[in-house]
Amino acid sequence: MTASPSTRIFGSGIRRREDPRLITGNARYTDDIKLPGTLHMVIVRSPVAHARIRSIDTSAAEAAPGVVAVYTGEDCSCGSVPCAWLIPDSNLLTPEHPALAKDRVRYVGDGVAIVLAEDRAQAQDAADRIHVDYEELPAVINPEEAAAAGAPQLHDDVPNNIAFTWIPNGDKDAVDAAFDAADVVVSERIVQQRLQPTAMEPRSALAQWNGATEELTLWYTTQNPHIHRLLISGMTGVAEHKVRVIAPEVGGGFGSKIPVYADEALTAWAAMQTGRPVKWTETRSENYVTTIHGRDHIEYVELAVNNDGKVAGIRGKVYAGLGAYLSTAGPGIPTILHGLMYSGAYTFPQIYCESIGVFTNTTPVDAYRGAGRPEATFLIERLMDKAAQAIQMDPVELRRINLIPPFIDGHDVAIGLTYDSGNYEAALDQALGMVNYDTFRSQQAKARDEGRYFGIGVTTYSEICGLGPSQVAGAVGFQGGLWESAIIRVSPSGKVQALIGTSPHGQGEETTFAQLIANELGFPVEDIEIVSGDTNRTPMGFGTYGSRTTPVTGAALVKAARKLREKGRLMAAHLLEASAEDIEYDDGKFFVRGAPDNAKTIQDVTLMTTLAWDLPEGMDPGFEESQFYDPPNFVYPFGTHIAIVEVDVESGEVKLLRYVAVDDCGPQINPTIVAGQIHGGIVQGIGQALCEGTIYDDEGQLLTGSMLDYAMPRADMFPWLELGHTETPSPHHPVGVKGVGETGTIASTPTVYNAVIDALAPLGVEQIDMPLSASRVWRAIQASNGG
Amino acid sequence: MQVAITVNGQTYERDVEPRLLLVHFLREVLDLTGTKVGCDTSQCGSCTVHLDGVALKSCTMLAVQADGREVTTIEGLAQNGELHPMQESFWEHHGLQCGFCTPGMIMASTAFLQQNAEPTEAEIRHNLEGNICRCTGYQNIVRAVQAAANGGDG
Known part of the structure; x- marks a missing residue:
């Protein structure tokens, strides 16, 4: 045959x-779809980070050409924005998040009114005529400062701005004893800087209400239409089976189109009020203040290691900025998806972590590609390099000593998870071969004699994805099945x-x-x-x-x-x-x-x-x-990434010379598509290492509020990415496949970061807050003994 | 104001507001929604079209400034049902994922190859600096442009 x-x-x-x-x-994306008679909605947003609303004058807007309706928080009956990840045993507090602010705004971008007009320009013109009298309040941006005594308070019912304190099951005394007994303890304060997801398509919604049948149709930039059907049903009061959510073409998400936002619900609510279709599409500047941000941790982390290279334990305390309100999955990211990753690819015998979720006067934070796992991988890999330096061992050798040996059907790690399958050393060896690691080290030493600073970073990672068994979802407070x-x-x-x-x-x-x-x-x-x-x-x-x-x-x-x-x-x-x-x-x-x-x-x-x-x-x-x-377990892809960089110590500029990635996601159904996922993930992760970072000023103004100011990775920053792969099937999946959408982002940030620090080691530079822009690197060199 | 703009070979006479951007003229007035809006500061390049054969971010120009001129959009690139070689090359080399930046990428790259028929990888990357993609990590876009420059064999 x-x-x-x-x-x-x-x-x-x-x-x-x-x-x-x-x-x-x-292709038809949401904003490309047109319905006859559509009204355009513009949302008036707070220009200040924290204030009481004294009054809102909408009269000029209501009289403007083309305006059909104006609503403020006082006359808006749209339901509040829910949080759907209620992590247990953490004293989680869930302050109300009104769809439109009623008496107080808590971040730049908080919605205070909506304008509906015959076309977009008219709606925008009218929105500019709304006058809001704000009584400004002090703002707080940094999550560690927000949790301290005396900080400005965001929510009356949330003392010290602390939304939760989460500690997974673990024996703190045993961990502390392991640290006390170890030869060396290395520690670091890591700022996982806030990032702006920047899906190329801004969010958009188009709502159509049929008052006779009581059916709501919502075209929607969504990653999860059924979850949004349920949540929009709750916010609008339309029965779930009468809500139809359509995700037409969606132009990227990276987590930012998971949450339910006030904006899309308001679009639906406005269609129900006016009886006409309503469209809302955010501008990029609006996207940057209202669509969720990612990361925003301040971490105190430590690794205990013995002189023979065996790691005795890892522990960390994380202040996680949540923004001004709890986003849909916000509490789950710096906790479940972060803390449970503390073992990485290693046999760490003792693990302890603590995450404190803190409200700040900033855009809400939620899942951004990798969501908790890049942060965990970064701290592990950063500490491994520091530990190697402390005990004067090659960082690859230290990793090799601590890698979990090959397993094909289950391995328990100390944090309480059972990994499905892994062969970490095979991926490591392949990647080392691709860069010819041993030769590089001698070239590096020679180059240093000539005043050139090359560095190498090696990450061996395992991650948890393919979410996940529904029973686990329930146990960790996720308000849905998986x-x-x-x-x-x-x-x-x-x-x-x-x-x-x-x-x-x-x-x-x-x-x-x-x-x-x-x-x-x-x-x-x-x-x-x-x-x-x-x-x-x-x-x-x-x-x-x-x-x-x-x-x-x-x-x-x-x-x-x-x-x-x-x-x-x-x-x-x-x-x-x-x-x-x-x-x-x-x-x-x-x-x-x-x-x-x-x-x-x-x-x-x-x-x-x-x-x-x-x-x-x-x-x-x-x-x-x-x-x-319903999957019986998560899947655990893994691999090794290696970056080689050169740092120009005169300018601080980092040049990425090579990037090698060996990933294992089981059998690849379509290797071209897998490679594309890995390419994109790597570049996104390197964006965090080298150029991306949200900046607020002390008053809570977003200084990276447009693409002019938020440094997106561009094509000319990157060498040709070199990919290899190994193939270890998942034992519990019918064709053995694991997920691959986030591995690149999870591995690449520490890989490039460690390469830069390795390059600067002769100058005594040990730490630079990300992103490693030329100016930050230059300043670190100046402050070091090589400056 | 009255304008007569030729788009994809067809001349459209319309009465437009002076402040209307060319990109909104294409999307809202002519319903040519293949051209995308990804930012509001002329950074992302999603709205790139050809104006008299030269790549242009259509958010940087008013519709009235295009009066009497010729615009080509992504919808006008394929001829007689045949994809343009750059479209074929993006398809063949997986130069797109979500597709949102893709029309701008393809329009920018076709115009670029008209100026530089045999670019180096570095020149291609430099030329793509005005077009942002969040999905692909650019590698397969670079590969697609290289392959198109080489007549389809990457």
Whole structure:
């Protein structure tokens, strides 16, 4: 039998099926969609970080041309913005977050009024005519300062601005004893600077309300339409089954389109008030003050190590800035997704961490690519390099001594997780070979003699993704499940629609999932459409984030496909008048063992089960299966990243010379798409290391409020990224795949950071707060003994 | 104000507000939504089009300034149902993920190759400095432009 090239394509880097519409300008993002009679909404936002609202005068705006309605917090009945990650055992406080501020604003960007007008320019003109009388209050920006006595208080019901104190189960006395007994303790104060996610498409919403049927349709820049359907239902009071959330094309998210914001709910509420469609689209400047930020930790971390290189323990205390209000998943990021990563790829015997969530007069903080795990990986890798230096051991050797040995089906780490599979040293060895590590060290020493400063950073990481078992979600306070569902529906002519609950937005699952189904059922990939992003068309799902869509939804699809294959086998046996036990399947064909020439194709059995003229006894008609899938565990991709940099000590400029990444996400369904995910992640992580960082002034004004001021990575900052991979399947996934959406971001920040510090080691520079811009590096050199 | 602007070979006569940006003329007046708005400070390059054959960020120009001139947008790049080689190359080399910056990337890169038919990797990267992508890490965009310059073989 000749295999069709378009069915045996698991592992093939075929080009993406979503691209034709995207490269021709035919894709429709939310702001591209137009409905007749649409009103445009502009949100008036606080220009000050903390103030009481004395009064709001909307009269001039109401009289402006084209204005249909103006609402303030006083006359807005839209529900408050909920938080959906209520971490337990942490004394979590959840102050109210009104959709429009009523008497007080708490950050620059807090909404105070909305204007609805016939076109966007009229709405903006009118918004400029609203006068708000603010009584300014002192503001606090830094989370550590905000938690201290005497700091300005944001919420009357939250003493010291502390929203929670989270300590995972752990024996603090045992950890402290391990530290006391160790030969060396290294410590560092790490500022995980605040970052602006900057999905290229700003957020947008278009709402349509049908007052007769009481149905609300909301086109929405969302990573998780079903979660947003539930939360918008709660905020607007429209019954959940009457809310239809549609994620059309979505232009990137990186976590920033997970939360429910006031803005989209207000768009829906305004459509219900006016009876007309309402559209709202944020500007980039608005995006930077209102769309969530990421990171914002101040960390005190320590590692205890013995002179033989064995790490005795790790401990840390984190002040996590939450912004002015709790965002949807805000409390879960610096706690569950951070603290549980403290073991990394290592056999650390003792682990203790404590996270203090603090309100500040800033934009709310939530999940940003990696979400808690990059911060953990950074502190681990930073401390490993410091420990190596302290005991005068090569940093690679220190890592090697502490790596978890290879395992294929479960390894328990001290923090209480069971990793699924790993072979960390194999990835390390491959990466070291790619850069020729030993040769580099001698070249580095020689270059230093010539006054040139090269540095190398090596990160061996493991991360936790593919979120995750729902039972765990419940145990850690996540207010949702984390299972997924899929329906594979085959029409009589043998064309496939696969409907999934997750909602990809750039990750390429229209292609990889078609490859998965082709691989399982033998339909040509061209005959398979993946349908997502519409709550009225697709089954329940919890969203695309946490590198979970392929691990969780992919598993649901494979299991649904296998059900169909079994049904096909029974139907083929019936058609071939053979016993089902004698039927074999290969690449879309069913045949009696040993007689492949007399086969029934998957299309044959599709047609005959759909016609249902003559079914085997007990078989239901139709060729369609659905599958719910709750993963038994997370997945744990891993790898080694290495960066080589040169620092110009005269200017402080860091030049990235090489970047090598060896990642293991199990079998790769589409290696081209996997590589794209890794490229993007690496560059995003290096952005944090070298150029990105949110800056507020002391009054809470966002100084990085536009792309002029927020330093996004650009194409000319990077060398050609060199990728390798190893392949260690997940034992609990039906095809062994792990997630890969965040690995690059998780690994690359410490890799580049450590390379820079390594380059500057002869000058005595030990620490520089990120980003490592030329001016900061230069100042650190000047302050050092080499300055 | 009355303007007559030729877009993708067709001339449109419209009455527009003087303050209307070219990008909003394309998106809101002509419904050509392939051209994107990704920032408000002319940094991101998502709105790049060709004006009389030269790449231009269409948020930097008023529609009235384009009166009497020729604009090509992403929708006008394919000819007679055939993708432009740069579109093919972005597809072939996975030069896009979410696709939002892609129209601007493709328009900027096609105009660039008209000025520099055989660019080095460094020249390509330098030229892309005015176009921001958050998904791809730029590598496959660079690869796509290289391949297009080499006539399709990357």
